[in-house]
Amino acid sequence: MAEAAGEGDQRPPSWKNAWPFFVAAGVVGLVVLGVVLSNVTRPAEDRAGDSAQVQYAINDVYTARNGPNFAEYRANTCAADVEAAGFVSEEQFLADNRQSLVANGHIEIPEITELVVDGDRATAKVHWHYDKTPDDVNVVDTIVVRENGEWKVCSS
Template sequence: MAKAAGGGPDKPSGKGAASGNTSRGAASSKKSALGKATSNDDVDAALVEEGPPNWKNAWPFFVAAGVVAFLVLGIVLSSISRPPEERVSDDARVQYAINDLYTAKNGPNYAEYRANTCDADLDKTGFPSEAQFVAENQASLDQNGRIEIPEITDLVVDGDRATAKVHWHYKDKADAKQVVETIVVRENGEWKVCSS
């Protein structure tokens, strides 16, 4: 009776045989997502290989990023710490001096005119007095309108001396354009318009 129920060692039968085969098959082979048979050891090895990245391998990137950040910070601090007048090029300063001189004529503003004129011209005997300057420039302003400077060309800075061509016209006489060769000199760190 025992043989009929349990079967012999040669003949597996019943539930025991079926369940024994299933458990052994499940333990020995699994199908991975790619359809290849893998064991538990293979899965564990794959997980070890796909672990988190090693941060020691990224140190060159962090060093490069730190150097770039340091350089950018240095440039920003340098530009912030310098006074605004030192951040402007000589070419721009020369153009400002020319523009300020013509703006003074448009005022008329005698103090600004003197501030933008070189010492050599201020010392000349023919330099206008305040009353003469204001009268002449106010009459021109009333008759012709303001002086406008559409462009300054051929600007060349050579040490403490610069030359440029000032293209200007009166607002009310835009067709009567004029070009004046202008000399600008640096005196005590400031650019001034000069007749020679």
């Protein structure tokens, strides 16, 4: 019997025929590795957009008050406020916030609303309350400015 046309031309697949697939897989692997390394080596704050960084700055100021941690509070406050004559001293900051913690508990921020970033300046409404009085919510208009690439809470 004669073979059907074309059946004799079939050869078993060879790994050499798959080299374009291996090259493509290698390129994809290098791209994925680059993205992973970038995310591991850069802090979350650097990967976040301006709105998220503004929220981090606001949160850091309130976290410093909960500490109380004057160095953190000062580091997250704009230079204009820190250099102002009426800026709170470390002793007063610690005394006020320790007393508040005992009397009221920690400050909690359930939400930040109306966040608007305009260049190096942002505004937001910070909704906060003490954990001992969760129904007594305060809403504070907050200004945040970018100084040397970092967002800082500022009084004006």
